[in-house]
Amino acid sequence: AQSVTQPDIHITVSEGASLELRCNYSYGATPYLFxxxxxxxxxxxxxxxxxxxxxxxxxxxxxxxxxxRSQSSFNLRKPSVHWSDAAEYFCxxxxxxxxxxLTFGTGTRLTIxx
Amino acid sequence: xTGVTQSPTHLIKTRGQQVTLRCSSQSxxxxxxxxxxxxxxxxQFIFQYYREEENxxxxxxxxxxxxxxPNYSSELNVNALELDDSALYLCASSLEGRGKKETQYFGPxxxxxxx
Numbered sequence: 001a002q003s004v005t006q007p008d009i010h011i012t013v014s015e016g017a018s019l020e021l022r023c024n025y026s027y028g029a030t031p032y033l034f035x036x037x038x039x040x041x042x043x044x045x046x047x048x049x050x051x052x053x054x055x056x057x058x059x060x061x062x063x064x065x066x067x068x069r070s071q072s073s074f075n076l077r078k079p080s081v082h083w084s085d086a087a088e089y090f091c092x093x094x095x096x097x098x099x100x101x102l103t104f105g106t107g108t109r110l111t112i113x114x
Numbered sequence: 115x116t117g118v119t120q121s122p123t124h125l126i127k128t129r130g131q132q133v134t135l136r137c138s139s140q141s142x143x144x145x146x147x148x149x150x151x152x153x154x155x156x157x158q159f160i161f162q163y164y165r166e167e168e169n170x171x172x173x174x175x176x177x178x179x180x181x182x183x184p185n186y187s188s189e190l191n192v193n194a195l196e197l198d199d200s201a202l203y204l205c206a207s208s209l210e211g212r213g214k215k216e217t218q219y220f221g222p223x224x225x226x227x228x229x
Contacts, residue, residue: 004156036220043118043204044157044220090156101147101170102206102218104156 002027002093006105013081014113021076021108023065023091032094033074034102035065039087047089050074061085086112117141118207118221126227127195135190135224137205145169145210146188147218148180151202163188164210200228 003026013019025031032051036044048059055067065076074091088109092102117140127133139146145164149157159172163182177193186207192199202225206218 034217041225043120043222044206046217046219049217092156101159101162101172102149102157103159104149106154106156 002031002095002103004091004093004103004105006089006091006108008108009106010109010111012111012113015083016080019076019078019081019085019110021089021091021110023074023076023105024072025074025091025093026072027093027095029095033065033067034092034094035059035063035074035076036090036092036104037087038090038107044090047076081110081112083112083114086110118205118219120203120205120221120224122224123222124225124227126229128229129195129197131195131228132191132193133195133226135192135203135205135226137188137190137207137221139186139188139205139207140219143207143209143219144186145208145216146182146186147206147208148188148190149204149206150174150199151204151223152198153201157204160190195228197228200226202226 005024034049035047050057050067088107090107092104094102119138121136147162148160151157161171162169166182179191181189202223204223206220208216208218
């Protein structure tokens, strides 16, 4: 069974500082990996996705993520956070083919301090 | 904006009642998935519909049922509501075919409160 672990429940970062959110997955085959962001009371917005190819993936809003198969990780990074980045971030894994479900982690809540 | 819409935005029901939530997929998408997101949790997969047929189901009881219509809009029905059904219900649409995974785009959700 596929699973996702986001070990950090809550992270606080100063505005302008760098950010890294951790994601570890468990999946028997080649995974499809996603990062979504959710603002309070809102749905999920796709930040970036990894299907294949270059293991460093660029997304929207200046985010990037790196797929490391040997570590079963897909960590999200941003070099300089903005106050508007405060939100809940979810990592998700899906099968590499077919119409299968996404499995989400429990999320990391990001707080930005001035 | 993903082009996926859901209605209603908020809903209050009492235990034992039935509820229907609606989702309009992004234009051209043939697959819809429904997720339940309890407070403080990540979304949990309920089921998926592909071309009007159920195409996978998560660990949810049969009182959770769905429909997908020819125009690819969808409904989630929950019978005999329980307090634990209180959650944000998200639908996601995608274009699936040829065994190739495509990105799911999420709607804003319907927040259901069961009293």
